[in-house]
Amino acid sequence: KKIVTLAGDGIGPEIMAAGLQVLEAVAPKINFEYETKARNFGGAAIDADGHPLPDETLASAKSSDAILLAAIGGPQYNDAEVRPEQGLLELRKELGLFANIRPVQIFEALKHLSPLKAEIIEGVDFVVVRELTGGIYFGEHSLNKQFARDVNDYSYEEIERIIRVAFDIARGRGKKVTSVDKQNVLATSKLWRIVAEEVAKDYPDVQLEHALVDSLAMKMITNPSDFDVIVTENLFGDILSDESSVLPGTLGVMPSASHAQNGPSLYEPIHGSAPDIAGLGIANPISMILSVAMMLRESFGETTGAQYIEDAVNKTLLDGVLTKDLGGNASLDEMTSAIINNLC
Amino acid sequence: KKIVTLAGDGIGPEIMAAGLQVLEAVAPKINFEYETKARNFGGAAIDADGHPLPDETLASAKSSDAILLAAIGGPQYNDAEVRPEQGLLELRKELGLFANIRPVQIFEALKHLSPLKAEIIEGVDFVVVRELTGGIYFGEHSLNKQFARDVNDYSYEEIERIIRVAFDIARGRGKKVTSVDKQNVLATSKLWRIVAEEVAKDYPDVQLEHALVDSLAMKMITNPSDFDVIVTENLFGDILSDESSVLPGTLGVMPSASHAQNGPSLYEPIHGSAPDIAGLGIANPISMILSVAMMLRESFGETTGAQYIEDAVNKTLLDGVLTKDLGGNASLDEMTSAIINNLC
Numbered sequence: 004k005k006i007v008t009l010a011g012d013g014i015g016p017e018i019m020a021a022g023l024q025v026l027e028a029v030a031p032k033i034n035f036e037y038e039t040k041a042r043n044f045g046g047a048a049i050d051a052d053g054h055p056l057p058d059e060t061l062a063s064a065k066s067s068d069a070i071l072l073a074a075i076g077g078p079q080y081n082d083a084e085v086r087p088e089q090g091l092l093e094l095r096k097e098l099g100l101f102a103n104i105r106p107v108q109i110f111e112a113l114k115h116l117s118p119l120k121a122e123i124i125e126g127v128d129f130v131v132v133r134e135l136t137g138g139i140y141f142g143e144h145s146l147n148k149q150f151a152r153d154v155n156d157y158s159y160e161e162i163e164r165i166i167r168v169a170f171d172i173a174r175g176r177g178k179k180v181t182s183v184d185k186q187n188v189l190a191t192s193k194l195w196r197i198v199a200e201e202v203a204k205d206y207p208d209v210q211l212e213h214a215l216v217d218s219l220a221m222k223m224i225t226n227p228s229d230f231d232v233i234v235t236e237n238l239f240g241d242i243l244s245d246e247s248s249v250l251p252g253t254l255g256v257m258p259s260a261s262h263a264q265n266g267p268s269l270y271e272p273i274h275g276s277a278p279d280i281a282g283l284g285i286a287n288p289i290s291m292i293l294s295v296a297m298m299l300r301e302s303f304g305e306t307t308g309a310q311y312i313e314d315a316v317n318k319t320l321l322d323g324v325l326t327k328d329l330g331g332n333a334s335l336d337e338m339t340s341a342i343i344n345n346l347c
Numbered sequence: 348k349k350i351v352t353l354a355g356d357g358i359g360p361e362i363m364a365a366g367l368q369v370l371e372a373v374a375p376k377i378n379f380e381y382e383t384k385a386r387n388f389g390g391a392a393i394d395a396d397g398h399p400l401p402d403e404t405l406a407s408a409k410s411s412d413a414i415l416l417a418a419i420g421g422p423q424y425n426d427a428e429v430r431p432e433q434g435l436l437e438l439r440k441e442l443g444l445f446a447n448i449r450p451v452q453i454f455e456a457l458k459h460l461s462p463l464k465a466e467i468i469e470g471v472d473f474v475v476v477r478e479l480t481g482g483i484y485f486g487e488h489s490l491n492k493q494f495a496r497d498v499n500d501y502s503y504e505e506i507e508r509i510i511r512v513a514f515d516i517a518r519g520r521g522k523k524v525t526s527v528d529k530q531n532v533l534a535t536s537k538l539w540r541i542v543a544e545e546v547a548k549d550y551p552d553v554q555l556e557h558a559l560v561d562s563l564a565m566k567m568i569t570n571p572s573d574f575d576v577i578v579t580e581n582l583f584g585d586i587l588s589d590e591s592s593v594l595p596g597t598l599g600v601m602p603s604a605s606h607a608q609n610g611p612s613l614y615e616p617i618h619g620s621a622p623d624i625a626g627l628g629i630a631n632p633i634s635m636i637l638s639v640a641m642m643l644r645e646s647f648g649e650t651t652g653a654q655y656i657e658d659a660v661n662k663t664l665l666d667g668v669l670t671k672d673l674g675g676n677a678s679l680d681e682m683t684s685a686i687i688n689n690l691c
């Protein structure tokens with residue numbers, strides 16, 4: 004299996020190394036054979052090649068079996084002409100990564116970190132499914148000194164395939180899909196709701212409910228345990244999936260997957276590149292490590308290996324091994340070693 | 348002073364009556380003279396005239412000094428051709444109500460209702476300023492069976508005037524503006540950020556910070572006391588202002604104002620028409636009553652009258668007079684009378 008690794012910027016290289024150590028440790032236990040290729044991406048690639056997604060990186064990514072991405076960006080690119088994020092948007096588009104999946108779960112050992120009351124986050128366990136290659140992100144943009152325009156386009160097919168992903172996931176879980184739109188205002192949302200209803204006919208075992216995005220932004224906080232699978236378009240998904248990360252109280256334990264119709268999937272932590280602590284060896288590698296677990300399960304069918312990693316992370320946290328962001332003082336290396344030691 | 352009242356649907360008529368009782372009680376204390384005209388609006392107007400914003404209602408609203416709106420909508424219109432919300436969008440556009448203002452505050456007596464931990468909501472006191480007549484709400488919408496499009500337009504002037512509103516408000520409060528956009532993706536957000544920087548030059552005493560909408564959706568929950576004035580475009584404002592209402596833990600105590608460049612302002616509760624409890628006499632009138640207070644202050648310069656009402660509401664809640672939604676069993680009339688009795 005060929006895995007392309009994009010370490011990127013800030014804490015990216017450190018946490019990627021941690022993720023790969025865990026992969027190396029779990030592989031023999033499950034007879035998983037693989038090779039990795041590190042490629043330039045993001046700010047690091049801008050510095051080296053002037054472009055955040057060099058041709059060679061794209062070509063390697065396309066011919067891989069899965070892609071691990073750590074983190075990109077940094078303050079030095081904030082006002083730059085070419086920005087690391089452009090590489091990410093291009094990569095999503097080029098690989099057709101239309102389905103972004105973010106599981107939201109509360110770790111027992113980290114419950115106290117949540118800004119929400121214990122009774123509110125009790126039983127929270129849902130997945131946000133975000134459309135990732137359409138909508139206002141990829142419509143026409145125009146800008147001059149006096150006026151700006153963005154165009155939000157969705158076709159029936161673009162909506163249908165992401166709704167199907169949501170229903171397929173729900174079928175294997177709590178059998179409920181919450182489809183989020185702004186149907187009382189947007190044409191794209193009117194179509195979205197029609198398609199959701201249409202697709203639902205193929206899944207009589209799964210319940211479909213609709214929610215307006217403004218209302219869902221409340222309910223996600225007031226009633227987070229009501230949800231199983233939340234599916235929405237690109238921009239709403241950007242906002243809601245970030246909002247959902249307040250439930251666990253830390254960005255440090257949340258992985259994500261992005262899938263295409265065909266071809267490799269991409270796995271990455273949801274957090275950023277944390278330039279302020281880059282190189283200090285204190286970054287929390289858990290989101291990256293859990294992204295490796297997601298890759299094993301979703302790209303390679305290695306359920307056991309994924310479970311080993313997830314259990315080891317859980318145990319490590321319960322043991323009280325916590326990095327600074329989680330309120331402890333374990334270093335990145337200490338955390339990584341503890342997780343490896345806790346692998347079955 | 349001519350006040351047009353739009354009671355609308357569901358609990359609208361009941362809470363409007365409560366708001367007007369409080370106005371009637373406070374008026375002699377501050378020598379405030381006024382007359383009210385009730386007009387049809389929303390679902391009630393669809394039922395009567397086939398249109399949610401009848402010509403007569405619009406004409407009366409235009410020639411008024413202020414407008415009070417209670418609530419509109421109901422399940423019977425969900426799949427209707429003509430919907431109550433269309434009347435609201437038309438009214439905003441016709442009156443040029445470009446600046447929507449929502450104060451977010453925590454009532455001491457209701458703190459326990461918040462889904463957030465006490466230490467998180469400590470000191471929360473900010474205002475969301477939402478652009479209300481531009482953006483994707485009012486751009487071209489097109490829809491057919493296969494494809495849908497919405498267009499998001501902003502001109503320099505549209506952005507400038509709302510940013511100025513935010514800075515003016517911040518100048519009278521905590522002197523900090525948080526401007527929210529999605530500048531790494533949207534052209535309208537790039538222009539937004541440029542204009543915000545430009546306007547900031549006229550307010551050297553006010554601090555400007557920028558935030559991406561996804562990141563703000565988190566920080567509003569994790570660090571809500573960091574904010575003073577949050578300003579954003581129409582769609583982001585819709586989502587974020589609803590999200591902000593989770594902080595007090597109830598929609599039942601939040602008023603809003605919408606201002607135009609010239610002409611009357613509109614005041615309304617942020618909650619909906621609660622059709623399930625309509626007519627039962629148990630609705631919570633506080634958002635409506637606080638909207639009356641906002642009207643006195645912002646349209647008529649009656650600061651004292653506004654303060655009388657706000658203090659009376661505060662005292663009533665501290666006295667433990669609570670409607671059902673707030674965990675008590677006071678009726679709408681009992682709550683309204685208690686507030687009136689507590690007026691200085």
Ligand SMILES: CC(C)[C@H](C(=O)O)[C@@H](O)C(=O)O
Nearest residue numbers: 088089091092241531532561
């Ligand atoms: C970096 C940015 C373009 C990106 C997005 O908005 O999609 C990020 O916020 C994300 O959610 O992955």
Ligand SMILES: CC(C)[C@H](C(=O)O)[C@@H](O)C(=O)O
Nearest residue numbers: 187188217432433435436585
């Ligand atoms: C009813 C709807 C069109 C409206 C909006 O989206 O503006 C509402 O959600 C609001 O915030 O006032």
